Amino acid sequence: MTAQQPIQTSRRRFLQGASAAAGLLVGFHIVPGGKALAATAKAPVALNAFLRIAPDGIVTIYSKHVEMGQGSYTGLATILAEELDADWSKVRATGAPADAKLYANLAFGMQGTGGSTAIANSYDQLRQAGATARAMLVQAAAEIWKVPAAEISVAKGVVTHGPSGRKAGFGELAERAAQQTPPANVQLKDPTRFSLIGKQVQRLDARAKANGTAEFTIDVKLPGMLTALLARPPRFGGKVKSLDATAAKAVPGVMGVVQVPGGVAVIAKGFWAANKGREALQVEWDFSNAENRGSEEILTAYRALAQQPGRPARRDGDADTALAKAAKRIEASYDFPYLAHAPMEPLDCVVQLSPAGCEIWAGDQFQTVDQANTAHVLGIKPEQVKINTLFAGGSFGRRANMQSDFVVEAVQIAKAFGGNAPIRLLWTREDDIRGGYYRPLYHHRLAAALDDKGELVGWQHRIVGQSIMGGTAMEAVMVKDGIDATSVEGASNLPYAIPNLAVELHTTKAGIPVLWWRSVGSTHTAFATELFLDEVAATTKQDPLTLRRKLLAKHPRHLGVLNLAAEKAGWGKPLPKGWGRGIAVHESFNSFVAEVAEISVQPDGSWRVERVVAAVDCGRAINPGIIRAQVEGAIGYGLSAALYGAITLENGEVQQSNFHDYESLRIDRMPKVEVHIVPSTEKPTGIGEPGLPPIAPAVASALMAVTGQRFRSLPLPDKVKQA
Amino acid sequence: MPITFTLNGKPVSLDIDPDMPLLWAIRDEVGLTGSKFGCGMAQCGACTMHVDGEPVRACSMPVGSIEGQRVTTIEGLQGKVAQAVQAAWVKHEVAQCGYCQSGQVMSAVALLSGNRKPTDADIDQAMNGNLCRCATYVRIRAAIHDAAKTMRA
Numbered sequence: 001m002t003a004q005q006p007i008q009t010s011r012r013r014f015l016q017g018a019s020a021a022a023g024l025l026v027g028f029h030i031v032p033g034g035k036a037l038a039a040t041a042k043a044p045v046a047l048n049a050f051l052r053i054a055p056d057g058i059v060t061i062y063s064k065h066v067e068m069g070q071g072s073y074t075g076l077a078t079i080l081a082e083e084l085d086a087d088w089s090k091v092r093a094t095g096a097p098a099d100a101k102l103y104a105n106l107a108f109g110m111q112g113t114g115g116s117t118a119i120a121n122s123y124d125q126l127r128q129a130g131a132t133a134r135a136m137l138v139q140a141a142a143e144i145w146k147v148p149a150a151e152i153s154v155a156k157g158v159v160t161h162g163p164s165g166r167k168a169g170f171g172e173l174a175e176r177a178a179q180q181t182p183p184a185n186v187q188l189k190d191p192t193r194f195s196l197i198g199k200q201v202q203r204l205d206a207r208a209k210a211n212g213t214a215e216f217t218i219d220v221k222l223p224g225m226l227t228a229l230l231a232r233p234p235r236f237g238g239k240v241k242s243l244d245a246t247a248a249k250a251v252p253g254v255m256g257v258v259q260v261p262g263g264v265a266v267i268a269k270g271f272w273a274a275n276k277g278r279e280a281l282q283v284e285w286d287f288s289n290a291e292n293r294g295s296e297e298i299l300t301a302y303r304a305l306a307q308q309p310g311r312p313a314r315r316d317g318d319a320d321t322a323l324a325k326a327a328k329r330i331e332a333s334y335d336f337p338y339l340a341h342a343p344m345e346p347l348d349c350v351v352q353l354s355p356a357g358c359e360i361w362a363g364d365q366f367q368t369v370d371q372a373n374t375a376h377v378l379g380i381k382p383e384q385v386k387i388n389t390l391f392a393g394g395s396f397g398r399r400a401n402m403q404s405d406f407v408v409e410a411v412q413i414a415k416a417f418g419g420n421a422p423i424r425l426l427w428t429r430e431d432d433i434r435g436g437y438y439r440p441l442y443h444h445r446l447a448a449a450l451d452d453k454g455e456l457v458g459w460q461h462r463i464v465g466q467s468i469m470g471g472t473a474m475e476a477v478m479v480k481d482g483i484d485a486t487s488v489e490g491a492s493n494l495p496y497a498i499p500n501l502a503v504e505l506h507t508t509k510a511g512i513p514v515l516w517w518r519s520v521g522s523t524h525t526a527f528a529t530e531l532f533l534d535e536v537a538a539t540t541k542q543d544p545l546t547l548r549r550k551l552l553a554k555h556p557r558h559l560g561v562l563n564l565a566a567e568k569a570g571w572g573k574p575l576p577k578g579w580g581r582g583i584a585v586h587e588s589f590n591s592f593v594a595e596v597a598e599i600s601v602q603p604d605g606s607w608r609v610e611r612v613v614a615a616v617d618c619g620r621a622i623n624p625g626i627i628r629a630q631v632e633g634a635i636g637y638g639l640s641a642a643l644y645g646a647i648t649l650e651n652g653e654v655q656q657s658n659f660h661d662y663e664s665l666r667i668d669r670m671p672k673v674e675v676h677i678v679p680s681t682e683k684p685t686g687i688g689e690p691g692l693p694p695i696a697p698a699v700a701s702a703l704m705a706v707t708g709q710r711f712r713s714l715p716l717p718d719k720v721k722q723a
Numbered sequence: 724m725p726i727t728f729t730l731n732g733k734p735v736s737l738d739i740d741p742d743m744p745l746l747w748a749i750r751d752e753v754g755l756t757g758s759k760f761g762c763g764m765a766q767c768g769a770c771t772m773h774v775d776g777e778p779v780r781a782c783s784m785p786v787g788s789i790e791g792q793r794v795t796t797i798e799g800l801q802g803k804v805a806q807a808v809q810a811a812w813v814k815h816e817v818a819q820c821g822y823c824q825s826g827q828v829m830s831a832v833a834l835l836s837g838n839r840k841p842t843d844a845d846i847d848q849a850m851n852g853n854l855c856r857c858a859t860y861v862r863i864r865a866a867i868h869d870a871a872k873t874m875r876a
């Protein structure tokens with residue numbers, strides 16, 4: 001879930017994963033659809049864990065990554081279909097079952113989606129899977145036609161023997177192909193021969209998502225299914241002191257009220273009855289172990305902490321001495337609020353318990369973790385937890401939860417309620433906004449040292465905030481020497497050439513659950529570092545682009561996107577009065593993005609973002625259309641946070657509750673967006689998140705250019721000074 | 724007393740709490756799930772349906788209030804405008820997670836049914852009630868203009 005563990009450095013785990021997958025190619029009969037394939041010739045046939053072919057030639061790819069909008073189904077299918085030489089119009093995708101042995105994310109060592117890893121970790125694996133299946137189809141044809149395999153070619157889902165002119169579709173050959181021994185070594189295509197990768201193939205889910213037939217968790221219908229809503233304590237860490245469920249139980253349609261560790265659940269025949277029942281509950285809460293502070297108090301404590309040195313996350317040269325000897329010092333501090341993810345589909349999970357175990361339907365992002373947490377609640381083995389991964393109506397990190405909060409709640413409710421009825425737990429928007437697992441609140445303090453020529457010779461960056469990984473099962477991997485990599489990423493790998501550089505961290509404790517939020521540490525580090533660099537530029541009267549170019553001389557990929565964005569945006573060209581430009585560049589998840597924001601300020605100080613030009617380098621582009629869409633979306637999601645996003649607490653209670661007070665970007669404030677992709681033959685890297693970090697600093701930088709004002713907290717003010 | 728209305732051209736009669744929002748009546752009682760729940764307070768547009776041709780937020784409309792009216796959901800969309808809009812949605816690959824898109828399509832169809840040549844300002848006005856957390860707005864705008872062009876052709 002972080003950029004700090006590049007795929008490349010996980011090579012050992014990757015190879016283990018790859019060899020395990022290769023072994024499993026042989027065991028195709030144990031994969032999904034396997035049972036059916038033995039029984040009837042009409043059923044689709046699995047050639048390996050990642051694809052099955054139906055008699056009509058439809059190729060269905062098993063995506064080990066949830067489709068939550070980021071295009072994983074299409075991207076992964078593109079990679080496999082490329083090596084398979086499939087006919088794209090016959091390719092489909094579906095969520096793979098939960099089985100870490102087959103479907104682990106090779107970057108995590110478990111099945112799960114996040115950290116913009118879907119394409120990066122699957123690229124070699126799915127090319128291999130596609131090429132192997134192709135070879136098996138060729139072998140099958142060679143056997144049937146009694147011709148040498150070398151004389152057979154494959155194109156667009158058709159296998160052809162040139163000399164005799166014989167042809168067969170994948171569907172006709174699939175069964176025979178499945179009986180072949182998968183070749184140990186297959187030749188992968190030379191990328192110059194790619195006909196799907198890098199081309200704009202049609203998204204596989206476009207139609208179902210335009211006509212309402214795409215199935216989300218909230219749409220699951222099972223016989224006898226009941227709907228549950230959970231009343232949670234209004235402060236984090238609160239517990240039920242007393243409960244009177246009489247009125248709730250009297251609501252028509254309410255089938256039961258159960259107490260679970262997370263609160264009190266009302267189970268009813270549908271949403272409306274459950275909602276009425278929940279409103280009728282009389283619960284008294286015990287806040288003795290709850291977080292009772294407000295966000296202002298928390299921030300005040302953080303500001304005090306930032307005066308003290310923190311734990312070192314990076315130390316180049318001696319920043320303290322550089323600052324002490326500086327001809328000029330610049331200092332600034334930055335504040336970032338808690339943020340809710342607010343995916344468009346509120347959290348939800350359907351659970352059915354049975355003597356065999358448990359079956360779950362969810363837009364599941366962390367299958368292995370959810371299996372383990374569910375098994376723990378039920379006292380069964382993780383393998384007894386079957387997960388059906390459906391489309392997720394957005395996540396932005398929220399559904400990847402080490403505690404599996406919304407899954408565990410549903411399982412606990414089903415267990416407490418007993419019986420055979422499947423339980424559908426729904427969250428309302430209020431539950432979502434007030435439900436915690438926020439992007440943590442952070443305070444940053446920066447200081448820069450300039451020498452007598454105005455050169456940037458020292459940089460000290462202190463970050464104060466809660467750890468996302470601390471206290472979770474990932475702590476061992478992600479927290480080293482007291483530094484949670486997700487707290488400092490984007491700051492500790494600052495690319496600028498500064499001889500004396502220190503990054504320090506204060507990890508705080510607060511009772512507010514926190515979680516990664518689209519682009520994780522870079523949601524705040526990019527803003528603090530990029531805007532502070534702009535303050536340096538302004539103080540030394542340098543152009544922000546020129547200063548960056550100078551400090552990035554040794555970073556060609558940063559420079560590549562920076563220069564491309566600047567050129568396409570017309571950096572330096574005149575703008576109407578009241579307009580301004582800002583630029584920011586940031587690396588996250590091994591991808592590089594620069595954005596130029598153009599803003600206009602009205603005479604009354606109101607302002608809007610008019611246009612954003614982005615340049616991205618995410619290695620080889622698998623699907624340029626999806627890359628552009630992800631960058632457009634990340635800009636919009638980042639703008640929501642930059643313009644409006646803040647969760648605040650008073651006396652431990654969250655002040656916001658729905659989209660009227662936790663506002664989200666609407667179409668009227670969406671700028672024009674241009675996305676330019678740097679052509680690259682490097683291995684593909686992620687794009688779900690990297691488009692986000694530069695937007696807020698680019699916008700703030702543009703506002704600074706127009707008004708001369710400094711912007712040191714998010715969200716940005718509604719009104720600014722006119723120039 | 725049962726509540727009777729026309730849903731996607733067919734009569735329905737539901738013997739339910741008249742306070743139940745139209746959205747949940749359609750989703751939980753009738754079983755059509757194309758219309759989504761996103762906020763429950765007319766803030767996001769995920770639940771948008773047409774009642775007598777007008778776009779409404781079904782999450783905030785008691786089912787009892789639509790007695791005798793014509794309700795259209797995404798499942799019942801048809802006609803030239805709907806076809807043009809949905810084709811443009813596919814062509815422009817508007818959807819990301821897709822969860823808001825039933826509502827977006829319903830609002831876009833309502834807009835184009837009354838306005839064959841919407842300006843950007845018309846689009847802002849008609850579509851501002853439909854949130855998209857994936858921020859597919861650039862493509863929504865392009866798809867609406869494109870659908871309008873198809874219809875004029």
Ligand code: FES
Nearest residue numbers: 761762765768782
């Ligand atoms: S669910 Fe109806 S407007 Fe949001």
Ligand code: FES
Nearest residue numbers: 820821855856857
């Ligand atoms: S496509 Fe995800 S909310 Fe609109």
